[in-house]
Amino acid sequence: MTKSNRLSKLVKATARLPQGIRTALLSKTFGRIVPMVGSARIRYEQVSHDQVIVSMANHKAIQNHIGQVHACAMALLAETATGFVTAMNVPDSAIVLIKSIKIDYKRPTKGAMRAVATLTPEQQQLMQNREKGETLVQVSVTDESGEEPIQCEMLWAWITKSQLSNKTKA
Template identity: 70%
Template sequence: MTQTNRLSKVVKATSRFPKSIRSTLWSKAFGRVVPMVGTAHVKYLEVSPARVTVKIDNHKAMQNHIGQVHACAMALIAETATGFVTGMNVPDHCIVLIKSMQVNFKRPSKGAMSATATLTEEQQKLMQTTEKGETLVSVTVTDETGEEPIQCEMLWAWVSKSHIKNK
C-alpha cells in the first residue's frame, strides 16, 4: 500500500540506472536540496521507503582531533538517514521535522561511517495516512570495522505544511 510522493518518485525514476550511478545521482541531487549534507559529502547507498543507508568517508574536513569522523558528522549521518526514510513516506503536503535526537558515544570510531535507518510497515502506513504524527526511527551507525561506535535515537514528526503557514 505504499503511496508515492515527489521524493519517492525521484528515487523510482533512477531505478533503471546501475547501483553506482544511482548512488551518485542521489548524493548530488539530495546534497543540493540539503546543502550541509552536500558539503559533508554524504553518500546515499540505499534508498527505499523502508530503508535508507548513507555513508560519510573519513575525510579531513569531517575529522576530529584524533583523525576520525567528528561526533557532529556521526550525528549528521544518523539524522540524514532517518530524516530521508521519513521523507520517503509522508505525503507531499506535509513537512518532516526532527523533534529530538539522542546520541550516545560508546567508543572511538575507525574510518568511514555508515548509517542505516529503517521503518516498520506500521510506521510507513502511519506516515502515509495521517496529517500529523511522530515516530521513533530506528538507526544503526557503524564504522569500517562493522562495530557501532555510537547508538542513536531519532524522533521524527510530520505535519501538514498548511498547519505551519497558519502559525
C-alpha cells in the first residue's frame, strides 16, 4: 500500500479536475516551487507514485545555438521527472537530493521533449519505509520523433530534513 505525503495529497486533490486544467494547475504550482522549472515551462502531464511524465515545448528560451532544445534543458527535464516521482514517495520528514546524473547525448533533438520517470514497487516501498537511502530512477526522454536523443541515469537520495540541517551547519 502506498503511503501519502503532502505532495501526493496535493496531486490527489487535483484528480477530479479535467486533464487540461490539472496539468496547468500542477505546472503553475510546481513552477513556483522550483522557479527554474517554471522558467523552462515544464508541463506536468501525469504525476503518480509510480510514474511522472513531464514535457517541454521547443521554445526560444531553452534553445541552443542551432534552434534545438539545449543540452541543459534536456537534463532539467529528466531531473524534474525523476525528482518528482521520488518526492511523491518519501515521507514528509525527508528531503530528496540528486546524487548523480549521467547523460549520454545520442543525436540532435527534433521538436518538443517528453520525459517519463518510473519507479518499481520495490523502490516505492524502500522510499516510504526507510528514513534515508538512494535509488537509481529510470527515465526515458524522447522528442517529437518518438526517439531518445539522450539516455540518462539519475541517482536520487533522500535524507531526513534534520540530517540536512546538521550537514549544512558543519
